[in-house]
Amino acid sequence: MTFALPPIEAVTDVRLEAKLRHKIDNKTKPVGSLGQLEDLALQLGLIQRSDVVTFQDPQMVVFAADHGIAADGVSAFPQAVTVQMVANMLAGGAAINVLSRQHGFALQVVDAGVAADLEDHPQLIKRKIGHGTKNICKNPAMSEEQLHAALQAGADIVKSLPGNVIAFGEMGIANTSSAALLLNRLTGIALKDATGRGTGLTDPQLRHKRKVLMLAILRHPDAVEPLQALAALGGFEIAMMTGAMLQAASQRRVILVDGFIAGAAALVAYKLVPQVLHYMVFCHRSAERGHRLLLDHLKARALLDLDMRLGEGTGALLAWPLVQSAARLMNEMASFASAGISGKESVEAAMTPP
Numbered sequence: 001m002t003f004a005l006p007p008i009e010a011v012t013d014v015r016l017e018a019k020l021r022h023k024i025d026n027k028t029k030p031v032g033s034l035g036q037l038e039d040l041a042l043q044l045g046l047i048q049r050s051d052v053v054t055f056q057d058p059q060m061v062v063f064a065a066d067h068g069i070a071a072d073g074v075s076a077f078p079q080a081v082t083v084q085m086v087a088n089m090l091a092g093g094a095a096i097n098v099l100s101r102q103h104g105f106a107l108q109v110v111d112a113g114v115a116a117d118l119e120d121h122p123q124l125i126k127r128k129i130g131h132g133t134k135n136i137c138k139n140p141a142m143s144e145e146q147l148h149a150a151l152q153a154g155a156d157i158v159k160s161l162p163g164n165v166i167a168f169g170e171m172g173i174a175n176t177s178s179a180a181l182l183l184n185r186l187t188g189i190a191l192k193d194a195t196g197r198g199t200g201l202t203d204p205q206l207r208h209k210r211k212v213l214m215l216a217i218l219r220h221p222d223a224v225e226p227l228q229a230l231a232a233l234g235g236f237e238i239a240m241m242t243g244a245m246l247q248a249a250s251q252r253r254v255i256l257v258d259g260f261i262a263g264a265a266a267l268v269a270y271k272l273v274p275q276v277l278h279y280m281v282f283c284h285r286s287a288e289r290g291h292r293l294l295l296d297h298l299k300a301r302a303l304l305d306l307d308m309r310l311g312e313g314t315g316a317l318l319a320w321p322l323v324q325s326a327a328r329l330m331n332e333m334a335s336f337a338s339a340g341i342s343g344k345e346s347v348e349a350a351m352t353p354p
């Protein structure tokens with residue numbers, strides 16, 4: 001089975017963009033004074049092809065999987081934490097549960113490839129590709145067949161969910177390693193700079209992680225195209241998120257991107273279909289050092305910078321009130337004309353000698 005890249009429309013519509021800009025600029029505020037929220041309102045309007053933005057049934061999807069490279073001591077935590085955290089999420093106790101409840105997001109956890117068999121649960125979507133990836137220091141993380149199955153599963157999951165906004169998060173011990181390797185391979189950013197402390201490595205542990213990742217990257221010199229890189233260096237959750245993001249964009253949903261790992265999936269999706277970026281809101285900048293470089297590469301500016309480095313989708317949901325505010329400001333604010341307030345033209349006229 002080969003995953004067919006879904007068609008994604010660019011949101012460029014010159015007439016609509018002009019209309020939206022006019023609407024935003026004529027609201028009762030100095031032009032540009034709502035800063036980044038104005039760009040966000042414009043983006044949302046272009047995605048929804050309307051100057052009134054509405055959100056329905058927001059979804060939070062956490063993709064979970066294990067990584068063979070965890071055996072090489074690249075994380076501060078053991079692999080078993082992945083399945084334990086999935087159980088915690090299904091019991092409602094993880095950070096992402098708290099934030100999903102707070103912000104009214106329906107939460108689904110996807111078993112993309114956890115290294116344990118999981119019991120059925122109403123919030124668990126079972127699409128296990130394998131019991132963890134292979135150790136990328138020795139082998140490609142996954143076969144081509146597994147890669148395509150993961151991409152397809154991601155797309156299927158999005159198709160099965162309602163709503164027009166979808167937030168992406170992940171859980172998988174050692175997945176900052178895959179994210180760093182993908183960032184290096186797909187952008188040329190130095191591996192040393194792409195590699196960070198993840199769950200909280202000490203200095204000697206970080207040096208060890210860098211050595212291990214250098215061995216891993218040298219093991220896969222030919223995996224240069226995005227899909228080859230994803231199969232060789234990625235993870236089941238990252239591949240599934242990539243397919244899911246592409247599908248979400250093809251359905252013109254707003255995509256809320258979390259931190260470094262969700263960002264790595266976004267990067268792969270962008271390298272496959274650049275227009276996918278039009279649908280993405282980069283919600284926060286993670287403290288994981290590669291994330292800043294990843295966002296710079298995408299010329300993206302995140303909404304929040306809170307020194308967070310958790311993942312799960314937490315940064316995505318914390319930015320949700322800002323996304324809602326951008327929509328409401330566009331929908332509800334009065335214009336100078338409707339409020340009967342003088343625009344700056346009257347001052348300019350007064351300053352111009354007759």
Ligand SMILES: Cc1cc2ncn([C@H]3O[C@H](COP(=O)(O)O)[C@@H](O)[C@H]3O)c2cc1C
Binds near residue numbers: 076171198
């Ligand atoms: C208890 C716990 C909860 C988490 N929730 C997200 N992560 C985050 O940390 C992991 C990536 O970091 P590394 O590459 O260093 O393993 C991922 O599971 C990510 O989602 C967690 C990690 C831990 C330990």
Ligand SMILES: O=C(O)c1cccnc1
Binds near residue numbers: 259261
């Ligand atoms: O930014 C992230 O997604 C992140 C950073 C560190 C650990 N886990 C996730």
